[in-house]
Amino acid sequence: MADNAALLPPEPAIESDSLEKIVDRLATQGWAVTPHFVSGDVTEGLERNIAELESCNRLQPAAVGRGAGKVIEPSIRGDRIFWLDESATSAAQQEYLARMERLRTLINQSLFLGLNEFECHFAAYPPGAFYSRHIDQHANQDTRVVSAILYLNTGWMPQDAGELRIYVDDDDSYFDVPPVAGTLVTFLSDRFYHEVLPAGRTRHSITGWFRRRTLSPVVQ
Numbered sequence: 001m002a003d004n005a006a007l008l009p010p011e012p013a014i015e016s017d018s019l020e021k022i023v024d025r026l027a028t029q030g031w032a033v034t035p036h037f038v039s040g041d042v043t044e045g046l047e048r049n050i051a052e053l054e055s056c057n058r059l060q061p062a063a064v065g066r067g068a069g070k071v072i073e074p075s076i077r078g079d080r081i082f083w084l085d086e087s088a089t090s091a092a093q094q095e096y097l098a099r100m101e102r103l104r105t106l107i108n109q110s111l112f113l114g115l116n117e118f119e120c121h122f123a124a125y126p127p128g129a130f131y132s133r134h135i136d137q138h139a140n141q142d143t144r145v146v147s148a149i150l151y152l153n154t155g156w157m158p159q160d161a162g163e164l165r166i167y168v169d170d171d172d173s174y175f176d177v178p179p180v181a182g183t184l185v186t187f188l189s190d191r192f193y194h195e196v197l198p199a200g201r202t203r204h205s206i207t208g209w210f211r212r213r214t215l216s217p218v219v220q
């Protein structure tokens, strides 16, 4: 891999209660890593929710591609997912969604991105599963604007691996984010290639996207 690869984000992680800082980071560098984005109670509640969904066999293999071209392809991604439904949420899910709603409003006020909604799913990667390098939005083909991933794994150790690797813009440098409970990663969906490295233990998260309801006009 590239010699200039770094294991940590190029600047210190930012602390809790920092929606404004996330918006600033999105504006200046296009991504933000925020430890302790929600309290331990919330991550524990969400972790209980996904564990229960898993034990009831409610998670479905995630597909790649779109529309009629959707296929299950474990050589590209090996996670199993469950879409959150606003009508049937736990207290932890409601708190998380409320915080994301505040973030959506703030992004719109400051960055004028015109985000209409947030959609998200639980994701479980069994040991050894990964999601190979991809981008969440191909220019002007999708309504996903900002990607947001919250990790739920308590006691995650460096040897557990399973980092999110984010490639920084057009060059080969990258940084890795360990999927530690409470950390939120946000980035502009059309700008950053990224991948999920295989983990040594089951890896849990909520992955979501702030979306526009319609495609933005093509800028010539």
Ligand code: OGA
Residues within 6 Å of the ligand: 123, 131, 136, 149, 163, 164, 194, 195, 196, 205, 207
């Ligand atoms: C995705 C994705 C990253 C992660 O689901 O599109 O890139 O760290 N997830 O789980």
Ligand code: MN
Residues within 6 Å of the ligand: 134, 135, 136, 194
């Ligand atoms: Mn992705």
